[in-house]
Amino acid sequence: MDDTVLLDIRNLSVAYRGEDGMVPAVRNVSFTLGRERLGIVGESGSGKSTIGRALLRLLPTAQITADRIQFGQHDLTRASERQMLDIRGRHMSMILQDPKFSLNPVRPVGDQVAEAFRIHHRCTRSEAKAKALKMLKAVRINDPERVYGLYPHEVSGGMGQRIMIAMMLIAGPEVIIADEPTSALDVTIRLDVLKLLDDLVTSRGSGLIMISHDLNLVRNFCDRVLIMYAGRIVEMLDARNMGAAQHPYTRGLMAAQPRIGGNRQPLAVLKRDPAWLEEKAP
Numbered sequence: 435m436d437d438t439v440l441l442d443i444r445n446l447s448v449a450y451r452g453e454d455g456m457v458p459a460v461r462n463v464s465f466t467l468g469r470e471r472l473g474i475v476g477e478s479g480s481g482k483s484t485i486g487r488a489l490l491r492l493l494p495t496a497q498i499t500a501d502r503i504q505f506g507q508h509d510l511t512r513a514s515e516r517q518m519l520d521i522r523g524r525h526m527s528m529i530l531q532d533p534k535f536s537l538n539p540v541r542p543v544g545d546q547v548a549e550a551f552r553i554h555h556r557c558t559r560s561e562a563k564a565k566a567l568k569m570l571k572a573v574r575i576n577d578p579e580r581v582y583g584l585y586p587h588e589v590s591g592g593m594g595q596r597i598m599i600a601m602m603l604i605a606g607p608e609v610i611i612a613d614e615p616t617s618a619l620d621v622t623i624r625l626d627v628l629k630l631l632d633d634l635v636t637s638r639g640s641g642l643i644m645i646s647h648d649l650n651l652v653r654n655f656c657d658r659v660l661i662m663y664a665g666r667i668v669e670m671l672d673a674r675n676m677g678a679a680q681h682p683y684t685r686g687l688m689a690a691q692p693r694i695g696g697n698r699q700p701l702a703v704l705k706r707d708p709a710w711l712e713e714k715a716p
């Protein structure tokens with residue numbers, strides 16, 4: 435495999451167990467990730483987060499099938515749970531939407547960040563603490579010494595989000611899956627976090643998958659964009675050339691973006707066509 439390709443995914447499908455049998459959430463999705471920023475956009479429920487969770491095998495009850503999930507030397511379709519434990523955090527991390535579900539409520543947040551480093555690297559507790567303080571600073575926590583000892587219920591949502599980002603990045607993963615990483619952050623901090631993620635790609639050569647509802651954010655921040663609709667990738671575009679979008683769903687999404695300035699016009703309403711659910715949609 436070309437060493438600029440970090441992840442190669444072919445025909446990934448995921449179905450959740452429902453009351454009346456399996457319910458498909460992701461259908462035959464194929465893409466590669468290089469040392470780049472790859473955006474995945476689509477409406478709520480289109481399957482974006484499910485792709486990230488399936489790659490890290492964080493879906494114990496779902497049915498995951500794929501012809502290929504190659505991550506460097508690892509064939510993730512065959513990896514044992516032990517290998518996945520080594521991969522998660524150390525080589526591939528996912529920044530989840532809601533820190534409440536990722537932080538242990540009964541441990542100080544700093545210890546949790548330090549432990550995320552210590553699990554994967556041989557070092558003393560004080561070395562791990564120093565590394566964690568540095569990482570907290572990198573995600574724009576101004577007084578890391580104080581924050582280190584706080585419990586999750588003592589930090590705000592935005593700070594919780596940054597602590598979680600620190601925890602996911604501290605071990606130096608080559609692939610980062612960021613699921614709405616900046617949705618709980620205010621505008622200035624949002625820019626800093628985007629800069630930090632951007633740096634991981636440009637300076638360290640990591641690969642970043644950025645999952646978002648925000649088409650404007652993704653087209654400005656990413657190199658390529660996958661558009662998802664009802665569990666499928668309907669289109670894959672160069673972010674600088676979104677105007678070349680062919681699929682009516684993508685075109686509808688772009689037309690529905692609010693613009694500042696110019697004449698006030700009613701926002702376009704996205705009209706869905708049942709044909710988009712078909713495998714060979716336009």
Ligand SMILES: Nc1ncnc2c1ncn2[C@@H]1O[C@H](COP(=O)(O)OP(=O)(O)OP(=O)(O)O)[C@@H](O)[C@H]1O
Pocket residue numbers: 450451458459476477478479480481482483484485647
């Ligand atoms: N644990 C689960 N059990 C059953 N169904 C699930 C589960 N998680 C997600 N789903 C369903 O799978 C589909 C895809 O969900 P997913 O969360 O991947 O979408 P998404 O595009 O990331 O949405 P959002 O932007 O709202 O996070 C949805 O229909 C959702 O209801």
